[in-house]
Amino acid sequence: MNNQKPKYHQIIEAAVKVIAENGYHGSQVSKIAKEANVADGTIYLYFKNKEHILVSLFEEKMGEFIERIAKAIEGSDSASDQLYTLIEMHFRQLSSDYYLAIVTQLELRQSNISLRLQINQVLKPYLKVIDGIIQKGIDQHQFKEDLNMPLVRQMIFGTLDEIVTNWVMKEQKYTLVDMVPEIHRMLVSALASK
Amino acid sequence: MNNQKPKYHQIIEAAVKVIAENGYHGSQVSKIAKEANVADGTIYLYFKNKEHILVSLFEEKMGEFIERIAKAIEGSDSASDQLYTLIEMHFRQLSSDYYLAIVTQLELRQSNISLRLQINQVLKPYLKVIDGIIQKGIDQHQFKEDLNMPLVRQMIFGTLDEIVTNWVMKEQKYTLVDMVPEIHRMLVSALASK
Amino acid sequence: MNNQKPKYHQIIEAAVKVIAENGYHGSQVSKIAKEANVADGTIYLYFKNKEHILVSLFEEKMGEFIERIAKAIEGSDSASDQLYTLIEMHFRQLSSDYYLAIVTQLELRQSNISLRLQINQVLKPYLKVIDGIIQKGIDQHQFKEDLNMPLVRQMIFGTLDEIVTNWVMKEQKYTLVDMVPEIHRMLVSALASK
Amino acid sequence: MNNQKPKYHQIIEAAVKVIAENGYHGSQVSKIAKEANVADGTIYLYFKNKEHILVSLFEEKMGEFIERIAKAIEGSDSASDQLYTLIEMHFRQLSSDYYLAIVTQLELRQSNISLRLQINQVLKPYLKVIDGIIQKGIDQHQFKEDLNMPLVRQMIFGTLDEIVTNWVMKEQKYTLVDMVPEIHRMLVSALASK
DNA sequence: CATGAATGAGAATTCATTCAT
DNA sequence: CATGAATGAATTCTCATTCAT
Numbered sequence: 001m002n003n004q005k006p007k008y009h010q011i012i013e014a015a016v017k018v019i020a021e022n023g024y025h026g027s028q029v030s031k032i033a034k035e036a037n038v039a040d041g042t043i044y045l046y047f048k049n050k051e052h053i054l055v056s057l058f059e060e061k062m063g064e065f066i067e068r069i070a071k072a073i074e075g076s077d078s079a080s081d082q083l084y085t086l087i088e089m090h091f092r093q094l095s096s097d098y099y100l101a102i103v104t105q106l107e108l109r110q111s112n113i114s115l116r117l118q119i120n121q122v123l124k125p126y127l128k129v130i131d132g133i134i135q136k137g138i139d140q141h142q143f144k145e146d147l148n149m150p151l152v153r154q155m156i157f158g159t160l161d162e163i164v165t166n167w168v169m170k171e172q173k174y175t176l177v178d179m180v181p182e183i184h185r186m187l188v189s190a191l192a193s194k
Numbered sequence: 195m196n197n198q199k200p201k202y203h204q205i206i207e208a209a210v211k212v213i214a215e216n217g218y219h220g221s222q223v224s225k226i227a228k229e230a231n232v233a234d235g236t237i238y239l240y241f242k243n244k245e246h247i248l249v250s251l252f253e254e255k256m257g258e259f260i261e262r263i264a265k266a267i268e269g270s271d272s273a274s275d276q277l278y279t280l281i282e283m284h285f286r287q288l289s290s291d292y293y294l295a296i297v298t299q300l301e302l303r304q305s306n307i308s309l310r311l312q313i314n315q316v317l318k319p320y321l322k323v324i325d326g327i328i329q330k331g332i333d334q335h336q337f338k339e340d341l342n343m344p345l346v347r348q349m350i351f352g353t354l355d356e357i358v359t360n361w362v363m364k365e366q367k368y369t370l371v372d373m374v375p376e377i378h379r380m381l382v383s384a385l386a387s388k
Numbered sequence: 389m390n391n392q393k394p395k396y397h398q399i400i401e402a403a404v405k406v407i408a409e410n411g412y413h414g415s416q417v418s419k420i421a422k423e424a425n426v427a428d429g430t431i432y433l434y435f436k437n438k439e440h441i442l443v444s445l446f447e448e449k450m451g452e453f454i455e456r457i458a459k460a461i462e463g464s465d466s467a468s469d470q471l472y473t474l475i476e477m478h479f480r481q482l483s484s485d486y487y488l489a490i491v492t493q494l495e496l497r498q499s500n501i502s503l504r505l506q507i508n509q510v511l512k513p514y515l516k517v518i519d520g521i522i523q524k525g526i527d528q529h530q531f532k533e534d535l536n537m538p539l540v541r542q543m544i545f546g547t548l549d550e551i552v553t554n555w556v557m558k559e560q561k562y563t564l565v566d567m568v569p570e571i572h573r574m575l576v577s578a579l580a581s582k
Numbered sequence: 583m584n585n586q587k588p589k590y591h592q593i594i595e596a597a598v599k600v601i602a603e604n605g606y607h608g609s610q611v612s613k614i615a616k617e618a619n620v621a622d623g624t625i626y627l628y629f630k631n632k633e634h635i636l637v638s639l640f641e642e643k644m645g646e647f648i649e650r651i652a653k654a655i656e657g658s659d660s661a662s663d664q665l666y667t668l669i670e671m672h673f674r675q676l677s678s679d680y681y682l683a684i685v686t687q688l689e690l691r692q693s694n695i696s697l698r699l700q701i702n703q704v705l706k707p708y709l710k711v712i713d714g715i716i717q718k719g720i721d722q723h724q725f726k727e728d729l730n731m732p733l734v735r736q737m738i739f740g741t742l743d744e745i746v747t748n749w750v751m752k753e754q755k756y757t758l759v760d761m762v763p764e765i766h767r768m769l770v771s772a773l774a775s776k
Numbered sequence: 777c778a779t780g781a782a783t784g785a786g787a788a789t790t791c792a793t794t795c796a797t
Numbered sequence: 798c799a800t801g802a803a804t805g806a807a808t809t810c811t812c813a814t815t816c817a818t
Contacts, residue, residue, distance in 0.1 A: 007802095007803095023306070023307060024306075025306060028786090028787060028788080029787080029788060029789080030787080030788090030805095033805095038803080038804090039803065039804045039805055040788090040789080040804085040805060040806090041789080041790075041791080041803070041804055041805060041806095042802080042803055042804070042805095043789095044788095044789065044790080045802070045803075049788080049789080050787095050788065050789090106307065106310075109303055109304070110303075110304050110305065110306060110307075111304065112217075112218075112219055112304065113217060113300070113304075120363075148373070148376055150360070151357065151373055151376060151377065151380075152380070154353065154356045154357045154360055155353040155356070155357070155377070155380060157356060158352040158353045158354075158355060158356025158357065159348065159349040159352045159353055159356075160352075161352060161356065162348045162349070162351060162352025162355065162356075163345065163348045163349070163352065166344070166348055169314075179342070179345055182342055182345060183345065183349070186345075186346070186349060186384035186385065187384065189383050189384045189385075189386065190380035190381065190383045190384035191380065191383075192383065222811085222812060222813080223812075223813060223814085224780095224812075224813090227780095232778080232779090233778060233779040233780055234779080234780060234781095234813090234814085235778070235779055235780065235814085235815075235816080236777085236778055236779070236780095237814095238813095238814070238815080239777070239778075243813075243814080244812095244813060244814090395781095395782090411694070411695060412694075413694060416807095416808065416809085417808080417809060417810080418808085418809090421784095426782080426783090427782065427783045427784055428783085428784065428785095428809090428810080429782075429783055429784060429785095429810080429811075429812080430781085430782055430783070430784095431810090432809095432810065432811080433781070433782075437809080437810080438809070438810090494695065494698075497691055497692070498691070498692050498693065498694060498695075499692065500605070500606075500607055500692065501605060501688070501692075508751075536761070536764055538748070539745065539761055539764060539765065539768075540768070542741065542744045542745045542748055543741040543744070543745070543765070543768060545744060546740040546741045546742075546743060546744025546745065547736065547737040547740045547741055547744075548740075549740060549744065550736045550737070550739060550740025550743065550744075551733065551736045551737070551740065554732070554736055557702075567730070567733055570730055570733060571733065571737070574733075574734070574737060574772040574773065575772065577771050577772045577773075577774065578768035578769065578771045578772035579768065579771075580771065589798095610790085610791060610792080611791075611792060611793080612791075612792090612801095615801095620799080620800090621799060621800040621801055622792090622793085622800080622801060622802095623793085623794075623795080623799070623800055623801065624798085624799055624800070624801095625793095626792095626793070626794080627798070627799075631792075631793080632791095632792060632793090
């Protein structure tokens, strides 16, 4: 435990660990407080309620997640290369933080509709990044020009998400990043202008 | 557990309606019993526990769902045509039963891991159907021969699932079946041998 | 404990005892349930929430209290005699049920405003009875004809209530009913037409 | 505890305002501290605990209240006139400080028994003043000589208290002081020697 | 087979009070 | 003197499941 960290982050890290280890419904506030080495009441100095811990957790972690991807694709000029980078970063980041992968792929999906809607809001910037790549591909004539943007976005996100979820549920018996080239090839083929 | 008896189905239909209208966490056993016009205790003559109602619901509804798709694709010899039929049937069936779409795409996903694992078991035959189409495509040289089968399956299922979920969350503001040709085209392109 | 009694009354009697012995703030629902020999959850089959137990308690007990007084004064034709009966019955009933006296005079007054307003509603019929006596006294020319009815009612009720509260707080070191003649004499003098 | 310091009074005035506006149970220490423009911890430099704030509030306010009444009745030689002055001052003071009236008539009564007993102690000097008037009335042969002093005192105090409480609860829709002559007339009649 | 009254375990949140600075 | 971040004890209510009728 890093006591220099402001308690806000201490609590969020504790929440990730506790939820990954005990499941969404096994994660009482008191358990998170204990893991974070704070009193139960201290949680409520930083978060309005339990749901707010989870939204904040997702915001913090996905915020970084998305930012790193957005940063990384800035380097390439080609939509296809950008897509490759996005897939690789998506997989690499979740591979390197197994606790986070469990929490985002499995546990947080058990939350109520209200929380899920807030989570969807957090994901919006990621979807915008995907949209940007698609648009660039169209502009560059790498991708078909009459693509249905929402549909394509849902295909890309749905594919990546399903693959990561399967990997988490199979307890990561294989290396996720190894899948990147084939997925990239398939997705580019799906969108290609010819 | 007696599956021939009418009350068994009465309870399952009631569960679909109650969950669709009240959400997963708003669906108490007593509410389902009331909707089914039986006493609370009667539920437990037909189902071991609450979770068992939901698994059975999924088994019944997805069983039919899958069977109809399997039946429908028997008619075609081409893997590409079969994939088209699968996508169309997938969308058509969920479009025509909005309650069921809400329950399977949104509400049942809030259940605990144990129930989700059982749901995955129920989906296995559907994944087998998808695998069969892929294999046939490879055998017919329509699809690339070195496809990674699980990966392809996850792409297809992940794409369809994400698209339906978005449609349900957007309160079906557009016609799902209209999307079939483009999705089919993209998926076939992704898998195509050249 | 009388197990023939429907649980509703069982719980109310338990609440009176528990509150009298432990005070308003020391009376947890679980303590009341234990005293009533029912499970905690059973309370909520009969009462919407904890506050509702207390309102019902007051309704039941005060309902009987008022009814007995109303019945008793029917016997007399004279307003002065009726007032005597009212005072005597008021004191006699609270003297004979010390637990109830503690609860109504001390403990229930610690409740929040919402409950206090509901309690005031329950008392309204009692105030009507007092008003009836005053009116009769005026009609019979026993009492002054230009009395301010609300003011007189408040004087009578305030006097009786303060006297009973003092008696309860002094742990009933004297006999409440002995006070009746003097109080009656003073109140009648206060209202008398000459 | 330093009573000369300005913060002591600052806190008491803040407590009156906060309790009048938020009710007894809505008045957290932190809210009082904020209203008083001091830190939460500062409260505990001046008061042992929360209950002590309330007792002090009552002591300060009722101390002045009683003193003013005692002073005012010094001017009259007749018990009846003194009683008139007492009633008028009682009503006038509470009329002119609506916040204080709410706090003493409604909110502070929701406190626990311990606080109520301390409040009763504070009221003792007021009851002594009433007793003094009664005794003077007896000595002057204005009042009956065999009056039961405690009983009479409870009638007077109970009457005034009930009337003020009703006025506060009715949101002071009428002028309290207008009631003085009739109440005085009734009380004097009740006690009069003939 | 069917009923439905009764059970009782389990958890989020508030807030008076402390104490290191 | 003053601060205010941190503490942690304490309690109502829900709802899946049982079982006597």
